Amino acid sequence: MLCTGCGNEVSDPTRCPVCRAGRAPRRAARAAAPAPAGPGACPRCADPLEEQDWEEVKVSSCPTCRGTFFPGHGLEETLDKLRATVTPTDVASVLTEFKDRFTRTLPDAVRYKACPVCQTVMTRRNYAKVSGVIIDLCGNHGSWVDEAAFAELASFITRGGDLLASKSSGLRTRLAPPPAGTPTLLDRIFGTGR
Secondary structure (H helix, E strand, O other): OEOOOOOOEOOOOOOOOOOOOOOOHHHHHHHHOOOOOOOOEOOOOOOEOEEEEEOOEEEEEOOOOOOEEEEOOHHHHHHHHHHOOOOOOOHHHHHHHOHHHHOOOOOOOOOOOEOOOOOOEOEEEEHHHOOOOEEEEEOOOEEEEOHHHHHHHHHHHHOOHHHHHHHHHHHHHHOOOOOOOOOOHHHHHHOOOO
16 A cells, blocks of 8 residues: 555555554645645646646646646556557666666766655655656645656667566566575575584
């Protein structure tokens, strides 16, 4: 489940350890307040956002920095339309194509952005967990994507990144901890195991 205050994945959305939603009455009351009319201001440069229609998906874009706010599931709807144009590829070619994703470093300065609708600080997420593209997420209202990040997302999708994301999640499940009672490497080295 996603926290209603900050969008982080939590087991109980009323007790988020990050933003403490559900514990502080002021925070819960603020999240429940109705959204202001209009698309709001750009979380990057504070200019007013302009509403646009991207192939039947309503978005709010900044005319200055060209970042875009996708309300609700608008980002996934837009990327699904892009996915429909992609031809399937094999895993080996995709891994070769994206080998740089595993050696990237994040920029030194990280700036958290406020949701243009509710002004709550959004959560930064690595899209599909392996893309290397950071998007900002408001659990209540949608996703903010900078112009350069959207270009990287489009490249990730068209070059077969979804295949890489699905295969990496399969690798994670295969790397689950061994069953209880299985000797560890230290047990074997120091002779306490089998």
